Amino acid sequence: MNSATLSVVGPTCWGQSPRRGCPSPPRAALVEARAPIEEVTLARLRDSSSAGAGPSSTSRHRADDMQAEAAAMARAANASVYSADLLSTKYGSRPIRVAQRALEISAGLGSFAFTLWLDQLRGQLDQNQRQRAVHLRNTLTRLGPTFVKIGQGLSTRPDLCPPLYIQELSQLQDALPTFPDAEAFSCIERELGCTLDSVYSSISASPIAAASLGQVYKAQLSYSSQVVAVKVQRPGIEEAIGLDFYLIRGLGSLINKYVRFITSDVVALIDEFARRVYQELNYVQEGQNARRFKKLYADKADVLVPDIFWNYTSGKVLTMEWVEGVKLSEQEAIERQGLKVLDLVNTGIQCSLRQLLEYGYFHADPHPGNLLATPDGKLAFLDFGMMSETPEQARSAIIGHVVHMVNRDYEAMARDYYALDFLPPDVDVAPIVPALRNFFDDALNSTVSELNFKTIVDGLGAVLYQYPFNVPAYYALILRSLTVLEGLALYADPNFKVLAASYPYFAKRLLTDPNPYLRDALIELLFKDGRFRWNRLENLLVQGRKDRDFNAKDALQPVLKLLLGPDGEVLRNLVIKEAIQVTEAVVVGSVIESYKLVPDFIRNLIFNVNGTTSQFVMNSAEQESMMELRAQVFRIWELLQSSDNFDPSILQPILQVLQEPEARQIGGRVAGGITQRLAARLLQQVLRDPPGSTSTTL
Numbered sequence: 001m002n003s004a005t006l007s008v009v010g011p012t013c014w015g016q017s018p019r020r021g022c023p024s025p026p027r028a029a030l031v032e033a034r035a036p037i038e039e040v041t042l043a044r045l046r047d048s049s050s051a052g053a054g055p056s057s058t059s060r061h062r063a064d065d066m067q068a069e070a071a072a073m074a075r076a077a078n079a080s081v082y083s084a085d086l087l088s089t090k091y092g093s094r095p096i097r098v099a100q101r102a103l104e105i106s107a108g109l110g111s112f113a114f115t116l117w118l119d120q121l122r123g124q125l126d127q128n129q130r131q132r133a134v135h136l137r138n139t140l141t142r143l144g145p146t147f148v149k150i151g152q153g154l155s156t157r158p159d160l161c162p163p164l165y166i167q168e169l170s171q172l173q174d175a176l177p178t179f180p181d182a183e184a185f186s187c188i189e190r191e192l193g194c195t196l197d198s199v200y201s202s203i204s205a206s207p208i209a210a211a212s213l214g215q216v217y218k219a220q221l222s223y224s225s226q227v228v229a230v231k232v233q234r235p236g237i238e239e240a241i242g243l244d245f246y247l248i249r250g251l252g253s254l255i256n257k258y259v260r261f262i263t264s265d266v267v268a269l270i271d272e273f274a275r276r277v278y279q280e281l282n283y284v285q286e287g288q289n290a291r292r293f294k295k296l297y298a299d300k301a302d303v304l305v306p307d308i309f310w311n312y313t314s315g316k317v318l319t320m321e322w323v324e325g326v327k328l329s330e331q332e333a334i335e336r337q338g339l340k341v342l343d344l345v346n347t348g349i350q351c352s353l354r355q356l357l358e359y360g361y362f363h364a365d366p367h368p369g370n371l372l373a374t375p376d377g378k379l380a381f382l383d384f385g386m387m388s389e390t391p392e393q394a395r396s397a398i399i400g401h402v403v404h405m406v407n408r409d410y411e412a413m414a415r416d417y418y419a420l421d422f423l424p425p426d427v428d429v430a431p432i433v434p435a436l437r438n439f440f441d442d443a444l445n446s447t448v449s450e451l452n453f454k455t456i457v458d459g460l461g462a463v464l465y466q467y468p469f470n471v472p473a474y475y476a477l478i479l480r481s482l483t484v485l486e487g488l489a490l491y492a493d494p495n496f497k498v499l500a501a502s503y504p505y506f507a508k509r510l511l512t513d514p515n516p517y518l519r520d521a522l523i524e525l526l527f528k529d530g531r532f533r534w535n536r537l538e539n540l541l542v543q544g545r546k547d548r549d550f551n552a553k554d555a556l557q558p559v560l561k562l563l564l565g566p567d568g569e570v571l572r573n574l575v576i577k578e579a580i581q582v583t584e585a586v587v588v589g590s591v592i593e594s595y596k597l598v599p600d601f602i603r604n605l606i607f608n609v610n611g612t613t614s615q616f617v618m619n620s621a622e623q624e625s626m627m628e629l630r631a632q633v634f635r636i637w638e639l640l641q642s643s644d645n646f647d648p649s650i651l652q653p654i655l656q657v658l659q660e661p662e663a664r665q666i667g668g669r670v671a672g673g674i675t676q677r678l679a680a681r682l683l684q685q686v687l688r689d690p691p692g693s694t695s696t697t698l
Helices: 003-015 055-075 084-092 095-122 129-143 145-154 163-173 181-192 237-258 266-280 283-297 331-336 341-359 392-406 410-419 432-443 453-466 473-492 498-512 516-526 534-544 552-564 569-597 600-607 620-641 648-657 661-686
Strands: 200-203 214-221 227-233 317-321 361-363 371-373 379-381 387-389
Touching: 055 283, 084 095, 084 237, 095 129, 095 237, 129 145, 129 163, 145 163, 145 237, 145 266, 181 227, 181 317, 200 227, 237 266, 266 283, 283 317, 283 341, 283 361, 331 341, 341 361, 341 371, 341 379, 341 392, 341 473, 341 498, 361 473, 387 473, 392 410, 392 498, 392 516, 410 432, 432 453, 473 498, 498 516, 498 534, 516 534, 534 620, 569 620
Parallel strands: none
Antiparallel strands: 200 214, 214 227, 227 317, 361 387, 371 379
16 A cells, blocks of 8 residues: 555544444454555654744644644543533442442452451451552452542552552552453454554554553554553443442442541542543543653653554543653662662652642642653653642742741641632631641751651641641642652662752742742741741752752842832842841951961051050851851852853842832842941941950950
8 A cells, every 4th residue: 555545444433433444453462564655754844943944834733733633622522521510420320330339449448447446356466468559459440440540549648548558559540451462453343444454554462551540551562663652441330339329429429428427528539539530531631641751851851751643532532652661669779770760750759839829820749650760761751531620829829838947937827728719717716726837847857958848747637637627629630649749769768858959949939939928938938037047049049940840040139029029128228238137248358368368477567556566346146147147158159150041130139120110229228238237337446445455256
């Protein structure tokens, strides 16, 4: 078949109804079709990577891609959407089927609970933990996809499950039973409206991975020889999870009504989880998620997101770029490739922070099976069925929460829970403050960067448990995401700390983000009791420079804008006071340093008064404080100068600001204050005490 024939067969096949005009495909597990019909490079298929393609070619490719995506959406038009009312109507009229399934679930989980009860009676809970963990994994697997998804969630919650249970439940990520290949191949034909061999020149004899909702084959496209991953949905999955969620939601209603110590709305949490699972059933939606994720985060050289082939994607079939790599949990295999697990985990943490706190759109299921280390050292993200979003207000509040934790400002920490949607505005946070203080005063004996993320999760969890908090779904998914990454890192390095790896990002955002909430948080961090904490600024710059996106120039503009704003009077007064002290420290400190450099015989010749060496009227503590302030200012300037992207134009915003009337007024006040301080110092020196006084001799 030549390329002209292919151009006709392709579009015609997509428009046909299922199986019409398509010969029956071979039923063998391994499908080997004709040799590739046409060599079309992957670069030609992608929007922006066409080698030598002009603007018109790029536009044409984008138009073709959009058209293919629209066709895929049309094929998925009948994809199911979660509706509690529809499930209630459907299964409310099928009491026998509901009772049968309820009995299956009760028997499975009841058997597990009974064995736990026996172990407790015999005092063998710890001794039999591994055996019980295996029992639970097997039980959830037998109960089907819904309970596998629940088990996967538990496998990332060290605050809920012991380590042995987490280890066993983590196998639910990809070690699941498969369904027959013939059913998978028939599904591909029905969904795409073509014979298998007209789409793929070859496809693996069996699945290379099986997940809770589908299984994946490795294939090669007929028209381009591109190696791809083909995910096919499990047959009957909608019916299975629909009935399960109907039963689980009913249990949630009973918990809301009768279990008083659980303060969260259990039904709302179940509905949120069910909506996300149903979204995973629509593979076109997953493809769109992957495209959006790629656009936002794959701009970094060390992050890889596979591309989607829309012409071969529908509601139940997803064809995407094949990624060669090793699971992030396979440390030895990664190291054999000359890579370091911690480098990859750190890439994951930085990418996750951008997801959670910059754009708010994040991968909500980053288990080890969805994170691959590629041979060239990139971190590849897979499986975009479960995504979530952090509300914009909450993104800033999370960063502010870290600042308040560093400052041990527990009142502000408690107020953050309003912005995080943990508490309604009418709830008094005063009783929560002592609980936060009791936990963090003990936990913060070490620096924040040395804290283990799990320690904070456990501590906050204990506080949340005691008070009427309603933990939003996005926050639970954030905890899940970060605990997974920390767990992977701890396998490689038991001393690894997520917060230490995250702090450069927080520092960069505080120094450069113009968001008003973060501006206030920065001021809270840097000023205390009317004094500027230069050590905090120095530490922020040291940490911020570790983030490769840090730009020293960006760190000036938001602060200057805040300083000259209509609400900046209090800050202006503090800055003026500090500017006077800094200038005095630099001038007087320079004089002191110069004095020390003068040879003794010249010093005695010029400064000798009544036969003794001259003295500065300044006690040793004041002199030490002034010299330290001068040294800190110089260190901070050196940090700015040593930035990779330092440019003398960093001073341009200051020069521009100095032209404004408000700035000239500040400058005048600073100059006046400096003049007065230096004049007073000079007068003190002229009228100094006679030799033999207790002033410090230099």
